Amino acid sequence: MQKGYWEDGNKLQFDGIVTAAAKTEQGLVVRFEKTFFYPESGGQLADGGTVGGTSILDAQQDDAGPYVLLPPGSSADVGQHLLCIVDAERRGRHTQLHSAQHILSRLLDDRDIRTLSFHMTEKEASIEVEATAVSGSVLTEIEDAVEQAIWRCLPVETLFVDRADIAAYDVRKVPELAGGPLRLVRIGDLDTNPCGGTHVASTGEIGAFAIIRSDKVRGNTRLYFVAGRTATAYYRQNDAVLREIEQQLTCGLGDILASIARLQQRDHDAARQVKGLLAMAADELAHQALDEIALHGVAVMVLDGVPTELARMVTAKLTSASGPLCILVYPGGGTDGQFVCSVPIGSEALLATFSARMKETFGAKSGGAGRVIQGKVDTRMTLDQLKPLLVTE
Ligand SMILES: [Zn+2]
CATH class of the missing domain: 3.10.310.40 (Diaminopimelate Epimerase; Chain A, domain 1)
Structure with missing residues (x-):
């Protein structure tokens, strides 16, 4: 199988045997007999990493399968063996967000809130759900439930099943793609769903999870969330802003709101006095x-x-x-x-x-x-x- 990442999502270093190398305007398109570089697809971002010591520009796929893009001027020969290293930190971030999405979508699905699409950036991920609004209390409930699923350290397995046998699995959504066995991702007793992405081996690896905001979109709701490394980065960044506010206001976290209220009152009084003086x-x-x-x-x-x-x-x-x-x-x-x-x-x-x-x-x-x-x-x-x-x- 060309898609090595489907067989082993944890393999981050491999001996890449070049099967094709083509120069394009964007750079050198290189294909391997088997690759563990995950190409951008299904909402998950492309892997980063190096091929023969050169950083790849992108990892994508087309009808001929997955490929990596090396910078213009790079060279590779068919049959050549190249040491390939997947950027572990980047992959880890994507995998945590993606795995958290499976749990989140399942828990929403249990409340009759269907997931319509999944989107990821380097800082956060989001799903569009079929609901005009999701209340704050439901979001808190869901957030707690996702955390519990993380704490249970549920095993995450990959199964390949015949399309005809899909009824035996309680999947959320069956893709309409034609032919071949379906790749299912099973998260303990919680969720089974067709997916081509990379995932954690145990939900415990996700570590942290939080829904950070929601938006209205096309009559539906988009829920933004962070997980694992992106959650840590998100809270670190927010914390730095809070520390700065504490310094500016010369008060502690618990006094920030009272301090802002005092400043607003002072501003209001000053405006009234200026009006009188004018x-x-x-x-x-x-x-x-x-x-x-x-x-x-x-x-x-x-x-x-x-x-x-x-x-x-x-x-x-x-x-x-x-x-x-x-x-x-x-x-x-x-x-x-x-x-x-x-x-x-x-x-x-x-x-x-x-x-x-x-x-x-x-x-x-x-x-x-x-x-x-x-x-x-x-x-x-x-x-x-x-x-x-x-x-x-
Ligand atoms: Zn997935």
């Missing part, structure tokens, strides 16, 4: 502007490090002004800011002149409606530069 400042600035307009016919102001909203609040108050007002605001205190300009009711035509002058002199575009316009500035302007733009000819 209202007071707008009143004061509006008075100043009216005084200046009364004296000089026009008022200009530069405000540093305050919200643009303040300028809008001031112009909104100037309904009884007799001349134009322009406020330059630099919220961040830098050179990027906004200008807000208002004119007395009835003098709206002046805004078009001012807008054109701002564009001509500073390249500043503006827009607005009624007696107020607003625009962006990316330079520091002085009052002396600004004033002439507001004076009518």
Whole structure:
């Protein structure tokens, strides 16, 4: 049998006898008399590893069977023996996720939730199940049940049976592929299902399992899970984030939520205070502007490090002004800011002149409606530069 991984899923080093080697754009396609490199299929990712010391780029299969892809420029001769080593860590990760999926799908199946598809990444795996939703309590129950199946260290065996005899086995799903005996994977007294993937020898090897989130997909539900090495990596990563949050908030894990609630309250209070201060400042600035307009016919102001909203609040108050007002605001205190300009009711035509002058002199575009316009500035302007733009000819 060409598919050595079907005979012995634990063999990770073998003497590969080359039966074909073909150059392609992607690299050298090499086939062996018997291979233990698992090709990407059935939701399980491709193995990694080395062939004659060269790392393989991929392991796939086509009508002619499984093959590995070596980097362009590689060479291999038919009949040549090459030392092949399967990346054990990578295979282990895939095998743990895949075996956990069998258990998970069986336990869901027992609750009339059918598995429709299986997908794997290097970090997690997921199944799409035929259900519009799966409740949190059911997920917790299932998660506990998967863990128990792991703790029972159930043996995982591979059987080859005739398609005609399949009724004797309580399989979840019979594939529609034609011909040949079926490869069944039996997990103790828990589950038997046709599968071409690689699996742990005992469920205990899966070690850890967790359902980490669920998504709605095409009216069904996708359940994401981690198992074994991916579970450890997932929790390590999350733990590092939690440690960082603890440091930032200078509190322990148990106090994080209370600490966030305090910060939110502080933020809420600060926002309310800023609102009050802005209202007071707008009143004061509006008075100043009216005084200046009364004296000089026009008022200009530069405000540093305050919200643009303040300028809008001031112009909104100037309904009884007799001349134009322009406020330059630099919220961040830098050179990027906004200008807000208002004119007395009835003098709206002046805004078009001012807008054109701002564009001509500073390249500043503006827009607005009624007696107020607003625009962006990316330079520091002085009052002396600004004033002439507001004076009518
Ligand atoms: Zn499987």
